[in-house]
Amino acid sequence: MEAFDSLKQSFLKALETVFKEAELAELKAEYLGKKGKVTQLMQAMKDLSPEERPAYGQKVNQLKNELSDALNAHKEALENARIEAQLATEKIDVTLPGHDMSVGSSHILTQIVESIEDLFIGLGYQIKEGPEIESDEYNFEKLNLPKNHPARDMQDSFYIDPNTLLRTHTSPVQVRTMLEYGGSKPVKIICPGKVYRRDDDDATHSHQFMQIEGLVVDQKTTMADLKGTLLKLAQTMFGPDRTIRLRPSYFPFTEPSVEVDVSCYNCEGTGCSICKHTGYIEILGAGMVHDNVLKMSGYDPNVYQGFAFGIGVERIAMLKYGIEDIRHFYTNDMRFLRMFNQ
Numbered sequence: 001m002e003a004f005d006s007l008k009q010s011f012l013k014a015l016e017t018v019f020k021e022a023e024l025a026e027l028k029a030e031y032l033g034k035k036g037k038v039t040q041l042m043q044a045m046k047d048l049s050p051e052e053r054p055a056y057g058q059k060v061n062q063l064k065n066e067l068s069d070a071l072n073a074h075k076e077a078l079e080n081a082r083i084e085a086q087l088a089t090e091k092i093d094v095t096l097p098g099h100d101m102s103v104g105s106s107h108i109l110t111q112i113v114e115s116i117e118d119l120f121i122g123l124g125y126q127i128k129e130g131p132e133i134e135s136d137e138y139n140f141e142k143l144n145l146p147k148n149h150p151a152r153d154m155q156d157s158f159y160i161d162p163n164t165l166l167r168t169h170t171s172p173v174q175v176r177t178m179l180e181y182g183g184s185k186p187v188k189i190i191c192p193g194k195v196y197r198r199d200d201d202d203a204t205h206s207h208q209f210m211q212i213e214g215l216v217v218d219q220k221t222t223m224a225d226l227k228g229t230l231l232k233l234a235q236t237m238f239g240p241d242r243t244i245r246l247r248p249s250y251f252p253f254t255e256p257s258v259e260v261d262v263s264c265y266n267c268e269g270t271g272c273s274i275c276k277h278t279g280y281i282e283i284l285g286a287g288m289v290h291d292n293v294l295k296m297s298g299y300d301p302n303v304y305q306g307f308a309f310g311i312g313v314e315r316i317a318m319l320k321y322g323i324e325d326i327r328h329f330y331t332n333d334m335r336f337l338r339m340f341n342q
């Protein structure tokens with residue numbers, strides 16, 4: 001009996017010094033494991049006389065239960081302490097102000113493109129895209145700009161090989177779409193995208209910029225449709241009171257061709273530095289699709305007519321927001337970009 005008691009005491013003493021769950025497992029093995037001290041006491045029962053065994057067995061069992069209850073209680077206490085400690089370090093003060101998450105926003109050029117897309121989708125147009133690496137045939141020849149045509153100089157180009165270049169305008173998407181439609185379906189598309197020219201970069205020139213091309217081909221398309229469409233575009237971009245003016249111009253892919261001006265949004269037409277005292281600002285080029293262009297892309301000019309226009313996206317943004325240097329769009333100065341956060 002004394003041995004039982006001292007075993008229990010030594011166990012309880014050892015238990016007091018245990019603070020880790022791993023050590024607890026060791027202690028358990030030492031006393032209650034297969035070769036543990038309590039197990040040994042149980043095995044000693046076989047050396048006793050049959051009369052002594054029941055009382056002894058009861059005692060060992062009781063000891064075993066006491067030790068394992070104490071073990072379990074200690075284990076639970078350790079677990080609780082661990083959770084408490086964890087909670088204390090991970091405590092969140094929900095009353096503290098939150099961290100400001102900084103999220104990006106659309107680039108101003110994307111915003112302009114999207115607002116023009118919205119307008120034209122509303123007018124029943126589809127949005128088409130084409131490759132930035134383009135063939136000479138689509139970029140020039142099928143737009144009525146044969147080799148050695150002087151107007152090619154207007155678009156000094158980055159050639160990759162004699163037949164391949166970075167597209168100088170979005171007009172080749174016209175050609176691609178007409179060829180795709182096979183000369184028999186009406187076309188009503190706008191084509192936003194990047195274009196490239198061999199220009200020296202300065203405040204108003206960039207070797208890469210963005211355009212949006214528009215093309216409508218159908219059997220009763222007139223210049224009045226073109227004018228109405230462009231008036232709507234000008235008013236969407238520069239305000240509902242704007243008027244437009246068409247001036248004769250020249251593009252190889254349109255005949256007749258026009259340069260389109262919008263009435264000055266700054267001085268309402270009375271003359272200021274923005275409109276160079278003319279009351280109007282040039283915003284885009286347009287015209288009726290040249291018969292040769294229709295023919296080369298499979299449309300019969302006796303049946304189909306069309307109009308086309310090309311807008312410079314940066315130019316629209318510069319006019320709309322009074323941006324004086326085109327390079328601001330590409331240098332990603334956060335102070336500039338943040339001005340257009342939406």
Ligand code: DAH
Pocket residue numbers: 168169170171213214251253254285286287308309310311
């Ligand atoms: N492609 C012309 C350019 O890059 C812009 C343009 C003018 C497009 C008249 C057209 C158009 O579709 O009809 O300068």
